[in-house]
Amino acid sequence: MAEISWRHDVDAALADAKSASRELLLDFTAAPM
C-alpha cells in the first residue's frame, strides 16, 4: 500500500515550500512511527 512520504526536516521543508510556492500540511502526531 502506498504511504505518504512525510518529511521530518521541518525547516528545510518550510524553505522548500517558500521557494516552490507550495502549500504545507503539518501533522502534529503522537501515533507510532
Place this chain on the structure above:
Amino acid sequence: MYPDPRVVRFVTDSFIPIRIHVREQAADWKRLGERYGVQWTPTVLVVDSSGEERHRVEGFLPADDFLAQIELGRGKVAFTAGQFDEAERRYRAIVDRYPKTEAAPEALYWAGVSRYKHSNDAAALADTARRFGERYQDSSWAKKSSVWAA
C-alpha cells in the same frame, strides 16, 4: 484517515507533508507547537508557502471529512492570496465531492464569495443564497447567506 489511498494521493499531490512527532521530535514539537499554538494530537495544519496557518483540523476524522477539511484549507490559501477563481474551484470541489461533510456548507458559502470577489457581480451572492435554499438549510452558513437573497 492516512491509510486511505485517496488521502495518500491527495496529500502527496497537493502538499509538502511534514510530520512532527510529540516524542520523537521533542525539540521541533516544542518550537512549532508554540509557534502555531498546538495543544493536542492529532492536529493537522494547512499552511501557505510563507508559513502562515490557513486552516486547522483537530482530532481524528474519517477520510471524506478529512479530505474535505484539507481542501477547505487549500481554498483558504488561494482566497487569502487573492486567487479567487482558484479558490472558487477548490471550494466547489468540496461541495461536489464531499457533499455530506461538515465542510460542504462552509465551502458553498466561500465559493459564492470567491465568485463575487472574482467577478464583482452580486448575482454570485444571490445565487449562493438560492443554493442554500435547496441544501444545508439548517447550517449556520445558510443563515449567513440569507442576507444575500434577491
